Amino acid sequence: MSQNDPPGGLFGLSYDGETRVFERLKLVSTAIIVLVGAWPIYWMTQLAFTEYRVVEDGVTVFPTPEIFTFGNFTVLTDPRMYTYMFNTVVVAIGTIVTVVIVSLIAGYGLARLNFPYKEHFARILLIGYLFSPIVIGIPLYQIWRSIGLLGTRVGLIIALSAVSMPFAVWLMWKYIMTIPEAHEEAAWVDGASRWRGFRDVVIPQCRPAIIAAALFAFALAWNDFTFAQILLPSTDTTTFAPGILRAMGQAQFLPDAYLMAISLAMTLPPLLFAYFMQSYLLKGFQVRAL
Amino acid sequence: MAGEPRESFRPRTAYIPWDELPIQRETVVGIGTVLPVVILYLLIAVLPIAFAFWASLHDIHTLNPEWEWVGLDNYYEVLNITTFWGSLWRGLVYMVGSTLIQLTVGLWMAVVLNRITRGQKLLTAVVFTAYLIPTIIVSLVALRVFDPAGGVFQMMGAEWFGLWGAREAPLGSREWAMPFLILIGSWKFSVFVTIFTLAQLRAIPDRFYEAAKVCGANRWQMFRDITLPRLVGIILVVVLLRSIFMFNKFDIIWQLTQGGPGNSTTTLPVLAYKTVYTNQAYGLANAIAIVMFLFLLAGAIGYFMIFNPSEEVETTA
Numbered sequence: 001m002s003q004n005d006p007p008g009g010l011f012g013l014s015y016d017g018e019t020r021v022f023e024r025l026k027l028v029s030t031a032i033i034v035l036v037g038a039w040p041i042y043w044m045t046q047l048a049f050t051e052y053r054v055v056e057d058g059v060t061v062f063p064t065p066e067i068f069t070f071g072n073f074t075v076l077t078d079p080r081m082y083t084y085m086f087n088t089v090v091v092a093i094g095t096i097v098t099v100v101i102v103s104l105i106a107g108y109g110l111a112r113l114n115f116p117y118k119e120h121f122a123r124i125l126l127i128g129y130l131f132s133p134i135v136i137g138i139p140l141y142q143i144w145r146s147i148g149l150l151g152t153r154v155g156l157i158i159a160l161s162a163v164s165m166p167f168a169v170w171l172m173w174k175y176i177m178t179i180p181e182a183h184e185e186a187a188w189v190d191g192a193s194r195w196r197g198f199r200d201v202v203i204p205q206c207r208p209a210i211i212a213a214a215l216f217a218f219a220l221a222w223n224d225f226t227f228a229q230i231l232l233p234s235t236d237t238t239t240f241a242p243g244i245l246r247a248m249g250q251a252q253f254l255p256d257a258y259l260m261a262i263s264l265a266m267t268l269p270p271l272l273f274a275y276f277m278q279s280y281l282l283k284g285f286q287v288r289a290l
Numbered sequence: 291m292a293g294e295p296r297e298s299f300r301p302r303t304a305y306i307p308w309d310e311l312p313i314q315r316e317t318v319v320g321i322g323t324v325l326p327v328v329i330l331y332l333l334i335a336v337l338p339i340a341f342a343f344w345a346s347l348h349d350i351h352t353l354n355p356e357w358e359w360v361g362l363d364n365y366y367e368v369l370n371i372t373t374f375w376g377s378l379w380r381g382l383v384y385m386v387g388s389t390l391i392q393l394t395v396g397l398w399m400a401v402v403l404n405r406i407t408r409g410q411k412l413l414t415a416v417v418f419t420a421y422l423i424p425t426i427i428v429s430l431v432a433l434r435v436f437d438p439a440g441g442v443f444q445m446m447g448a449e450w451f452g453l454w455g456a457r458e459a460p461l462g463s464r465e466w467a468m469p470f471l472i473l474i475g476s477w478k479f480s481v482f483v484t485i486f487t488l489a490q491l492r493a494i495p496d497r498f499y500e501a502a503k504v505c506g507a508n509r510w511q512m513f514r515d516i517t518l519p520r521l522v523g524i525i526l527v528v529v530l531l532r533s534i535f536m537f538n539k540f541d542i543i544w545q546l547t548q549g550g551p552g553n554s555t556t557t558l559p560v561l562a563y564k565t566v567y568t569n570q571a572y573g574l575a576n577a578i579a580i581v582m583f584l585f586l587l588a589g590a591i592g593y594f595m596i597f598n599p600s601e602e603v604e605t606t607a
Binding site: 018022026029030033034036037038040041047056057059103105108109113114115116118121125127128129130131132134135136139140142158159161165169194215218222223224226229240241244256263266267270274275281282284285286 | 320321323324326327331334338339342345399402403405406412413414416419422423424425427428431434435440445477485490508509540541544545562563566572580587590
């Protein structure tokens with residue numbers, strides 16, 4: 001070890017030795033993550049492309065040519081499945097739009113405008129995290145029933161938006177705080193109104209936070225089972241998650257291979273989002289304080 | 291006279307209406323911006339909780355709109371049914387177990403994803419997908435691989451490790467249902483921790499590590515003195531959120547086991563749901579919901595008093 005080497009690392013290893021150990025640990029870790037992370041998705045995919053009779057009979061690992069089929073995907077055209085998936089898409093889009101618009105405006109207000117009890121308001125919003133969907137859902141069932149929102153997609157959109165709201169508002173608030181106010185002041189000096197400044201200066205710079213909030217809202221809406229189960233009791237307006245569970249309960253025979261084909265179809269949009277949006281997403285979540 | 295020519299010389303004279311308006315105007319606009327949030331919040335949080343509290347004081351059959359005033363009897367009943375305390379205990383086991391696993395796995399995945407050089411984007415996408423795909427799909431895949439008829443994990447557990455019999459369903463056994471619920475949930479929700487910590491890790495400039503290297507710090511010291519302080523704030527927030535979310539988790543438990551076998555995976559949310567739809571006791575279920583909320587509120591306030599996540603975050607900013 002020469003004089004210039006940094007002093008020893010862990011377990012008396014030299015810096016280079018330590019680096020080698022870390023490289024190896026990293027490789028092992030990566031392998032485990034690939035295995036654990038990708039495995040269920042792989043399994044779902046291979047079952048989706050395998051003849052359902054083969055799937056029912058035993059374990060398959062890979063859809064070899066003689067058992068390979070696209071036939072399982074015909075279940076997607078089943079009117080009931082189609083309705084479930086359509087409803088889920090409508091609810092997800094509705095939730096994203098509501099959450100982004102409302103949280104952008106509120107986040108801007110919290111970051112740039114002074115009004116009394118601002119901090120208290122934000123803190124009370126945090127309590128919103130404590131409400132379990134089940135705690136809200138049970139009373140909401142009666143409330144929605146009496147005002148006629150029970151069983152409507154709008155009712156579900158309102159519920160889901162409100163649930164992702166506290167988080168989205170905090171995200172926007174903290175993110176807008178990181179944008180220098182001078183940018184807007186420059187716009188105002190040039191004669192822009194506050195609204196113009198918000199629209200043309202703040203919103204374009206908020207893109208990472210908007211994508212992060214949108215993705216969070218999307219995950220919530222795409223994931224949601226509890227609210228949909230309670231608030232959409234009838235089959236024709238229900239979303240995918242409770243719908244498929246009910247269909248499984250009612251159907252005499254809904255092959256696993258079909259279920260996996262549907263699951264794959266519902267997994268692709270999130271996978272694409274995760275691939276193309278991840279840098280924005282991570283940038284949006286860089287805000288420190290929640 | 292003087293005003294007009296000057297206008298033409300400088301057509302873009304600063305015009306900031308807000309400066310000329312009384313300060314109340316800003317207050318009005320400010321409150322206006324948060325008004326939609328307040329309305330949604332009232333509608334979806336405050337109103338249901340108030341409603342649930344009011345309903346919890348009545349004896350209500352789920353399908354029957356007649357409310358019979360019983361005062362605090364429902365609470366008395368809630369605290370005296372053995373399933374309540376059992377469910378609370380199972381909920382705590384589920385919450386603590388899941389949160390610990392998710393925190394460990396999530397942090398580890400974030401550190402690895404931040405350091406790998408090849409295939410980083412693809413692997414990150416695959417990992418993130420776990421959080422974004424519907425819970426029901428995680429459940430469907432899990433039910434499939436643990437199915438005694440052709441489930442690959444069931445088969446491996448039975449034939450390779452002899453953990454259970456060949457015809458046994460692990461998710462239907464008292465012994466294995468809860469551990470597997472924790473593991474399956476953790477597969478999905480560890481990613482939540484990963485997303486937040488990875489975002490923080492990405493924000494640390496490389497020059498910090500270079501400087502530390504020049505000063506002769508080893509990797510552990512770098513992690514302890516550069517990485518960890520950056521992460522502490524977000525970890526505190528994430529632990530709080532994950533604990534609350536896991537305590538409140540209903541969907542994945544209901545989809546995988548419906549609280550069974552027996553009551554062995556019935557946590558409080560599942561108990562509340564069963565009380566509404568199986569026992570048709572709407573008032574009692576609302577009492578359970580209120581008690582759950584109070585437990586969480588007490589827990590969260592305690593957590594804030596001990597750790598104060600928001601302040602912690604600000605000091606490291």
